[in-house]
Amino acid sequence: MNEVSLTRLYVLRAMYLLVVVGLALSLWPGVFASKKPFSAWEFFRGVETTMMAAFWLLCVLGIRYPLQLLPVLMWELLWKTIWLIAVPLPLWLNGTLDDKLLPNVFAIGAVILVYAAIPWSYVYRHYLKKQGDQWRKA
DSSP states (O other), rough: OOOSOOHHHHHHHHHHHHHHHHHHTTTTTHHOOOSGGGGOOHHHHHHHHHHHHHHEEEEEHHHHHHTHHHHHHHHHHHHHHHHHHHHHHHHTTTTTTTTTTTHHHHHTTHHHHHHHHHHHHHIIIIIIOOOOSSSOOO
16 A cells, blocks of 8 residues: 555655755855865865755755655755744834845745645654654663
8 A cells, every 4th residue: 555645656756856956056156166165265165065965966866766865855844944034023012123134035935846746644643643653771
């Protein structure tokens, strides 16, 4: 019995592909065009770039193994949701949301696509309901 439909698997693959293409267009040109070696980058720029490169590689694998790499999409969903709640929402509620922040809010707000792509019944069965791995020898 198939737990997730073939259509949903293709939706997940499309989500991973969207991330792969998006990061290929936004991340890699800055890496390859950088005149500084990685060791000379500002600390947080280096951390962010290498984390996003690792995320990109995992999303490449997600195209082939969409269910096994589901935690990668869940990580993206969580950090983007937390950021939207913690950063722009309070500013918007206070009426101080800066126009400079809006492009980031819209780009990160595209996380709604991840919410739509994830097979939530599968997540429930495999991450919440399923018994966890043992902690010690029986």
